[in-house]
Amino acid sequence: MTEQIGVSINFTAKPLVESLVRDAALLRLKVERLDNGVTLVDAGIEADGGLEAGRRIAEICMGGMGTVTLAHSALTPGWPLRVHVHATDPVLSCLGSQYAGWSLSHGKGKEAFYALGSGPARSMCVKEALFKELDYKDKADATVLVLEVDKYPPLELLDKIAADCGIQPAGLTVIVTPTSSLAGGLQVVARVLEVAMHKAHELGFPLEHIVDGSGSAPVPPPAPDFITAMGRTNDAILFAGQVHLFVKGEDEAAEKLAHDLPSSTSRDYGKPFAQVFKEYEYDFFKVDPMLFSPASVMVTAIESGRSFRAGRLDEELLARSFGA
Structure with missing residues (x-):
């Protein structure tokens, strides 16, 4: 792999991390330097956090791009109230950084800790096969990882994360954002463009043909339990997410991408996600992976100037999910 192709997402994210830590009191965050030197930022477990914290964390997840x-x-x-997202390089920003693709675990039984990591640190450990396709590996003295969890990670796991990234623990910042918090809910919904990118990849659309992109989705109300909160963040995208992609290539390919991308093409579309999840006995692997995508999509073929639209927003299903 080539190191630092064009841009270092750890370099572009660094000032955003420093700003987040510096403004912790303003953002209602808790920042702690752990015994091993790792900086832990709590955005909703013991700290209140809020929408602005979630907005900034979402930009950090995108690698500052x-x-x-x-x-x-x-x-x-x-x-x-909606969150609006734009990426200057949607492939690297969304798939190379924001995507929660680093599977982490420590311990067994009741004390076990599991999480999916997102953010610039993924591009330094490159444990995922996706990075071979992206042909990207970053190198830096410091990095940041975002975990969507409701408890603090163990020190031993943080030491391993730092080692996998090739840095000292003092160079690692870990941000924890429980889904049930305002910050956590917002940073998840800010992945509306990322889920479109991920589904485009799953559909076999050439990533190098995606030039630019933007998206938006409503900010969900928080919920006290994880399943409801997780369901609402998914439904914000599935029922009311909107994405616009600008692509190179033939019109036929752009039109097919627009047709295949919306969440309504999935067999599991039509019910709040928490209900779908329950019917599958809380087994993610039973859920149709093609469900995770925006409700409405527009794809513009930049060489011909033609645009193709598919899908629609569904406020009725959104209201059912949000309890409005």
């Missing part, structure tokens, strides 16, 4: 904003929109008048 994307913008995340909050605004009210008429797209979903019943739930107008």
Whole structure:
């Protein structure tokens, strides 16, 4: 693999991490330097966190190569607050950084800790086969990893993460964002563009043909239990997420991508995700992987200037999920 192709996502993310830590009190975060030197940022376990914290964390997840904003929109008048995402390089930003693809575990039984890591640190450990396709490996003295968990990771696991990234523990920052928190819910929904990129990859669309992209989705209300909270973050994208991709290549390929991308093409579409998950006895592997995608998609073929649209927003299903 080539190190630091064009840009280092750890370099571009570093000032965002420093700003997050510096503004911890303003953002209602808890920052702690652990015994092994790792910096732990709590955005919703023992700290309150909030929407602005989640917005900044989402930009960190994107490796500093994307913008995340909050605004009210008429797209979903019943739930107008939406998160808007744009990536300057959607392939590297979304798949090379934001995607939660690093599987982590430590211990057994009741004391076991499991998590999926996202953020720039993934590009330094490159444990996922995806990085061979991206032909990308980053190198830096410091990195950051985001974990969507409701308890703190053990020191032994943090030591291993640092070692896998080739840095000292003092160079590692770990941000924890439980799904049930405001910050956690927002940073998950800010993956609306990333899930479109991931599904495009699963559909076999050439990643090198994706030039630019943006997306938006409503910010879900928090929920006290994980299943409801997780269901709402998924439904925000499945029922009301909107993505626009700009691609190279033939019109026919762009049109097919637009047709195949929306969540409504999945056999499991039509019910709140928490209900689907329960019916599958809480087994993610039984859920149709093609479900995880935005509700509405537009794909523009930049060489011909033609655009293709498919899917639609469903406020009724969104309201059922959000309890509105």
